[in-house]
Amino acid sequence: MSVVVEIASWVLILLGCFFTLVGALGLVRMPDVYTRMHAASVTDTAGVGLLIFGMVLQAGIGLVSLKLFFFCCCCSHSRVRSLLTPWHRPACMKESRHS
């Protein structure tokens, strides 16, 4: 495997780790359910996508890459969650009522 492809795969994997950590940190520190859902979606899309793409570059073309492409679909179903949550009053609305 050429050096360029290897370096690209390491960079993508590191970026994927970074976005995973950012999403998890946002999940802990955000003030409201809706903002936390957005942070978790960052983990699902950017983190998973970059990690998978980096691993695909590592593995080359073959059965492993095909399975990894299906991983994206299984992991990134966070939109499904957002459809079924009922209405909560968001945190910013409470502040505007008191002003």
Next chain:
Amino acid sequence: MFVAAAIAILVAIGLAIARAIKGPTVFDRVLAGNSVGTLAIMLLAVTGFLTGRPEFLDIGLTYGLLNVIGTLAVLKFFRHGDLAYDVEEEPRS
């Protein structure tokens, strides 16, 4: 480098569990549980690459499909209070 990825995913799982314990509403906990599931699937893929065995990808795919159905079932229960809720049989008020 895969070791760094595995450590990052483990830290993210720890943070998601912290939100699951702390979250004031039930939807926070559902969200955190689903994030733990997604991160576990990613950890399976990284472990497959670490140990050099591609069978871990099959395990991850299977768990991913189960996770989708499980999350849908939990959300349906929280919304309607009943896993057997049918839209056409709504009680007439």
